[in-house]
Amino acid sequence: MLPKTPKAPSIWRFVKGSAKTLFVLExxxxxxxxxxxxxxxTNREFRQYINENYPFVLDYYYKIGELVGDSKARQADAxxxxxTAVKRSE
Incomplete structure (x- = not known):
């Protein structure tokens, strides 16, 4: 007959379960x-939507791009x- 092994304390089960959940969420x-x-x-229209609704997100996107090396994206989009705004108003 196999010897009985004690169960792990419940705190360790909680820590393991929490770590797995945190990993999945990350x-x-x-x-x-x-x-x-x-x-x-890849989508200029999506950037325009983000600019209209969440301009701070687009600003961070451009800052990251400038750090990586694509410094002309902001000006090209503008x-x-x-x-296109001039064409729409005509």
């Missing part, structure tokens, strides 16, 4: 933030949006 958060970044990086 993975979901990372995937969501990467999805938003990818969409902002030029495009101003030219």
């Amino acid at each position: 993975a979901i958060g990372f995937a969501a933030s990467y999805g938003v970044y990818y969409r902002m990086n 030029n495009y949006w101003s030219s």
Whole structure:
């Protein structure tokens, strides 16, 4: 007959369960933030929507881009949006 082993204290089960939950939440958060970044990086209309509704997010996007090396994205978007605004008003 196998000897009985004592169960782990309940605090350790709580810590393990919490760590697993935290890991899953972090993975979901990372995937969501990467999805938003990818969409902002590839879709100018989405950047315009973000600019209209959440301008601070777009400002951080441009700052990160300037640190990485794409310093002309802000100006290119501003030029495009101003030219399309002129076309719409005509």
